Amino acid sequence: MEERVIKRLAEIVGPASVLESEEERLCHSYDATRRSALPDVVVRPQSTEQVAAVARLCTEEKIPLTPRGAGTGLSGGSVPVERGIVMSLTRMNRVREMAIEDLYAICEAGVVTQDFQKTAEEVSLFYPPDPASQNCCTIGGNVATAAGGMRCLKYGVTKNYLMGLEAVLPTGETIKTGARTVKSVVGFDLTRLMCGSEGTLAVVTAAILRLIPKPEHAETILAGFDGVEQAAAASAAVTAGGLTPAALELMDALSVSAVLRDASSQGLLAGEVGRAFGGAREGALLLAETDGFKEAAEHEAAAVEAVLKKAGARFVKRSSDGAEREALWEARRGVLAGLAKLKPITILEDATVPRSRIVEMVRAVGAVAARHGLTVAVFGHAGDGNLHPTILVDAPLEGRARDVRAAVSEMFDAALALGGTVSGEHGIGIDKAPFLRSEVGEAAFEIMRQLKKVFDPEGILNPGKLLV
Amino acid sequence: MEERVIKRLAEIVGPASVLESEEERLCHSYDATRRSALPDVVVRPQSTEQVAAVARLCTEEKIPLTPRGAGTGLSGGSVPVERGIVMSLTRMNRVREMAIEDLYAICEAGVVTQDFQKTAEEVSLFYPPDPASQNCCTIGGNVATAAGGMRCLKYGVTKNYLMGLEAVLPTGETIKTGARTVKSVVGFDLTRLMCGSEGTLAVVTAAILRLIPKPEHAETILAGFDGVEQAAAASAAVTAGGLTPAALELMDALSVSAVLRDASSQGLLAGEVGRAFGGAREGALLLAETDGFKEAAEHEAAAVEAVLKKAGARFVKRSSDGAEREALWEARRGVLAGLAKLKPITILEDATVPRSRIVEMVRAVGAVAARHGLTVAVFGHAGDGNLHPTILVDAPLEGRARDVRAAVSEMFDAALALGGTVSGEHGIGIDKAPFLRSEVGEAAFEIMRQLKKVFDPEGILNPGKLLV
Numbered sequence: 001m002e003e004r005v006i007k008r009l010a011e012i013v014g015p016a017s018v019l020e021s022e023e024e025r026l027c028h029s030y031d032a033t034r035r036s037a038l039p040d041v042v043v044r045p046q047s048t049e050q051v052a053a054v055a056r057l058c059t060e061e062k063i064p065l066t067p068r069g070a071g072t073g074l075s076g077g078s079v080p081v082e083r084g085i086v087m088s089l090t091r092m093n094r095v096r097e098m099a100i101e102d103l104y105a106i107c108e109a110g111v112v113t114q115d116f117q118k119t120a121e122e123v124s125l126f127y128p129p130d131p132a133s134q135n136c137c138t139i140g141g142n143v144a145t146a147a148g149g150m151r152c153l154k155y156g157v158t159k160n161y162l163m164g165l166e167a168v169l170p171t172g173e174t175i176k177t178g179a180r181t182v183k184s185v186v187g188f189d190l191t192r193l194m195c196g197s198e199g200t201l202a203v204v205t206a207a208i209l210r211l212i213p214k215p216e217h218a219e220t221i222l223a224g225f226d227g228v229e230q231a232a233a234a235s236a237a238v239t240a241g242g243l244t245p246a247a248l249e250l251m252d253a254l255s256v257s258a259v260l261r262d263a264s265s266q267g268l269l270a271g272e273v274g275r276a277f278g279g280a281r282e283g284a285l286l287l288a289e290t291d292g293f294k295e296a297a298e299h300e301a302a303a304v305e306a307v308l309k310k311a312g313a314r315f316v317k318r319s320s321d322g323a324e325r326e327a328l329w330e331a332r333r334g335v336l337a338g339l340a341k342l343k344p345i346t347i348l349e350d351a352t353v354p355r356s357r358i359v360e361m362v363r364a365v366g367a368v369a370a371r372h373g374l375t376v377a378v379f380g381h382a383g384d385g386n387l388h389p390t391i392l393v394d395a396p397l398e399g400r401a402r403d404v405r406a407a408v409s410e411m412f413d414a415a416l417a418l419g420g421t422v423s424g425e426h427g428i429g430i431d432k433a434p435f436l437r438s439e440v441g442e443a444a445f446e447i448m449r450q451l452k453k454v455f456d457p458e459g460i461l462n463p464g465k466l467l468v
Numbered sequence: 469m470e471e472r473v474i475k476r477l478a479e480i481v482g483p484a485s486v487l488e489s490e491e492e493r494l495c496h497s498y499d500a501t502r503r504s505a506l507p508d509v510v511v512r513p514q515s516t517e518q519v520a521a522v523a524r525l526c527t528e529e530k531i532p533l534t535p536r537g538a539g540t541g542l543s544g545g546s547v548p549v550e551r552g553i554v555m556s557l558t559r560m561n562r563v564r565e566m567a568i569e570d571l572y573a574i575c576e577a578g579v580v581t582q583d584f585q586k587t588a589e590e591v592s593l594f595y596p597p598d599p600a601s602q603n604c605c606t607i608g609g610n611v612a613t614a615a616g617g618m619r620c621l622k623y624g625v626t627k628n629y630l631m632g633l634e635a636v637l638p639t640g641e642t643i644k645t646g647a648r649t650v651k652s653v654v655g656f657d658l659t660r661l662m663c664g665s666e667g668t669l670a671v672v673t674a675a676i677l678r679l680i681p682k683p684e685h686a687e688t689i690l691a692g693f694d695g696v697e698q699a700a701a702a703s704a705a706v707t708a709g710g711l712t713p714a715a716l717e718l719m720d721a722l723s724v725s726a727v728l729r730d731a732s733s734q735g736l737l738a739g740e741v742g743r744a745f746g747g748a749r750e751g752a753l754l755l756a757e758t759d760g761f762k763e764a765a766e767h768e769a770a771a772v773e774a775v776l777k778k779a780g781a782r783f784v785k786r787s788s789d790g791a792e793r794e795a796l797w798e799a800r801r802g803v804l805a806g807l808a809k810l811k812p813i814t815i816l817e818d819a820t821v822p823r824s825r826i827v828e829m830v831r832a833v834g835a836v837a838a839r840h841g842l843t844v845a846v847f848g849h850a851g852d853g854n855l856h857p858t859i860l861v862d863a864p865l866e867g868r869a870r871d872v873r874a875a876v877s878e879m880f881d882a883a884l885a886l887g888g889t890v891s892g893e894h895g896i897g898i899d900k901a902p903f904l905r906s907e908v909g910e911a912a913f914e915i916m917r918q919l920k921k922v923f924d925p926e927g928i929l930n931p932g933k934l935l936v
Contacts, residue, residue: 101708102822146653173911181820183892185614185664192660196653213710240569242681296764352649354570424651443641450922
């Protein structure tokens with residue numbers, strides 16, 4: 001990066017917020033995939049004005065600008081593949097407004113999702129979107145990827161909680177979209193167009209987020225099955241049976257054993273699973289939660305239990321104890337980290353199918369794994385038809401690279417053949433860019449390319465992503 | 469319209485589906501506002517292929533093409549102000565797929581909303597969006613306007629139930645957006661960009677609609693207050709109190725009396741209101757509904773009742789009887805028709821404010837009415853902060869036109885000053901086009917203009933609307 005540009009950046013954000021060291025650039029080079037690319041420089045603005053000034057500079061100088069939250073993305077979306085400037089939004093972390101009676105908040109992009117959830121809960125409100133990385137990921141990243149999570153089954157994804165955005169265009173102009181009202185139809189929906197656009201259209205600096213009253217009670221249900229297909233079938237039976245639990249999660253035997261190896265998540269889960277499976281661990285688990293008014297949560301939990309038992313559950317256990325419930329959900333959130341400790345390379349996929357087809361999808365994943373002699377764990381949001389098949393490989397990858405590529409491609413083919421999609425919630429980024437055009441079709445792809453040009457005619461924003 | 473074009477149209481849709489008579493053109497000239505404009509010809513395609521061929525012809529010949537559902541819009545969106553072709557989608561009225569276990573359906577644009585709701589209910593599913601015109605409006609029109617309704621408070625608007633679209637571009641190319649999965653992040657969100665775009669970007673021919681399990685029980689609550697401000701305050705107290713009824717509707721004295729004059733909606737409402745207000749009719753009503761599991765709906769209804777009583781309700785009556793509940797909701801849906809019988813000209817507005825500000829908004833509307841000596845009824849979705857102040861004027865309007873224009877403009881100013889928006893759910897169309905630019909700002913307006921050009925470079929689709 002030219003000294004002249006570094007000097008301009010330092011004038012805009014202050015010298016301490018321009019990071020040039022190899023270490024800092026490395027820290028901002030990767031996301032939660034295996035991808036990484038070293039930026040030329042990292043800037044950490046503290047205000048929308050600073051973001052705007054940096055964007056203007058990048059446009060003038062035609063420098064690639066890659067916005068970044070906590071770097072927990074799962075498709076390479078924040079990896080600066082064309083170098084240039086990485087803009088970390090983590091210092092813009094104020095909750096600007098908490099409108100308790102109006103049930104919304106205005107959050108800056110760098111607010112950590114879980115911190116915001118806690119802030120909401122302190123005033124008896126609830127922000128449902130809960131990506132598994134919620135303890136470190138940011139609202140800006142959640143908006144950029146339209147992040148999902150476990151509670152999406154009942155409550156919907158980040159997009160469903162967006163009322164409006166503040167965003168900086170590559171020209172440095174700041175736009176405010178949407179409204180502080182829960183209903184608003186005022187021109188084209190730029191809010192939802194930018195949500196999920198992975199920082200390729202504008203830099204989101206703040207969001208108006210819808211809140212709902214905090215459910216007064218929750219019940220967590222853990223059920224064990226002989227195998228992953230039985231568990232998947234039970235999940236489909238729950239959603240087809242007129243029940244909408246807040247969450248309905250699947251973990252296959254490998255996922256469960258990965259979590260059990262992690263000392264922190266032993267306890268209740270280990271005891272129950274150990275007893276039920278007698279150490280064989282060939283089974284699978286479903287973890288469900290119902291919530292709402294106490295009577296309703298209990299009523300629905302009983303109905304879910306009945307369906308699970310009828311679907312052949314080996315055991316069903318229910319808990320309304322806060323600590324016990326949290327331990328179970330912490331275990332579920334720990335699956336990916338647990339799997340990553342089993343093998344040095346984990347390739348997490350996100351193929352999603354209509355809910356009733358997940359048994360077929362689980363079967364297809366098993367067939368793909370067998371065909372290529374690969375170890376594939378299956379876990380995820382079964383109730384939404386959104387599974388995360390995860391390929392576990394020894395390092396170095398080279399020897400298996402062709403098998404892995406083929407396996408990933410065959411899993412996508414299977415999802416599409418079942419009426420599904422290549423990405424339920426992780427987005428396109430780099431990893432799925434080769435599959436985008438064939439899923440959306442030529443005409444829609446061309447529209448998307450032109451929309452990109454409207455927002456970013458010079459192509460400086462997060463280049464090499466999504467539309468390539 | 470040139471004979472040559474008429475001939476081509478007849479080849480595409482069949483001669484019987486090309487309507488040229490004055491009567492037919494008149495029937496397709498207006499919507500539910502006072503606006504109307506005569507098209508040159510009306511076509512009624514029966515398939516996506518026919519829609520595509522007509523669109524291609526219009527692009528070749530640069531003929532304005534205005535898509536139209538049932539013409540129940542409230543902002544002039546389907547009025548063919550630049551003449552040309554009106555394309556009525558009402559004959560594309562098949563439910564193509566009803567995926568019961570997967571909780572979605574694929575509906576053609578011309579399916580009547582209430583017919584679809586009934587089809588869903590027959591298989592114990594639920595399609596919540598319920599614009600007051602549901603017995604005749606269409607899914608395509610609902611998508612084009614992102615239509616709301618009464619149950620949006622708990623369930624959200626049409627946009628929240630859209631999983632994907634089939635749409636025809638002006639070139640005649642057909643795109644399919646979204647997926648049959650409840651979660652999908654595959655490129656830019658063209659689905660929600662087209663939703664609410666009022667037929668200016670593409671002709672929506674079908675929609676993948678999310679369904680949810682039908683709530684097993686509902687309770688309707690009718691409460692009377694001394695005046696509209698007290699009722700508005702009570703509504704804000706309900707939503708601020710951690711309660712989210714399915715619906716929470718306000719009717720002022722004039723709205724109630726308009727409904728009572730309509731014989732069909734007498735009965736329970738007349739009896740209750742008559743008794744409570746002793747004929748004085750200076751009060752106002754709130755009508756609320758809670759639903760879900762029986763225990764939950766009853767529990768929440770009791771909680772809503774308690775808040776309403778504490779907020780000074782003169783009477784609170786609750787019913788879970790199907791016929792009685794339906795009569796009350798039919799009465800609420802009949803407000804606009806009732807008002808239209810009081811005076812020949814009704815100008816219905818849609819200003820929306822954050823929920824806690826509706827008392828101030830109601831007061832502002834009263835002040836505007838007094839200032840200009842106008843009669844203004846206030847009713848609407850109080851729980852969402854979405855009111856419909858309705859100006860009632862004698863015909864001809866001419867003498868009062870300046871007062872009416874000023875009053876409308878002042879009501880919008882009041883909504884914006886309270887942190888609100890000029891349109892909660894009726895859209896921009898012709899009526900609010902002059903206010904769009906100032907609400908969204910110059911930069912966002914320019915982005916919208918360019919997005920329009922991406923989809924419709926020749927500007928043939930519904931010209932003269934939204935962005936003018």
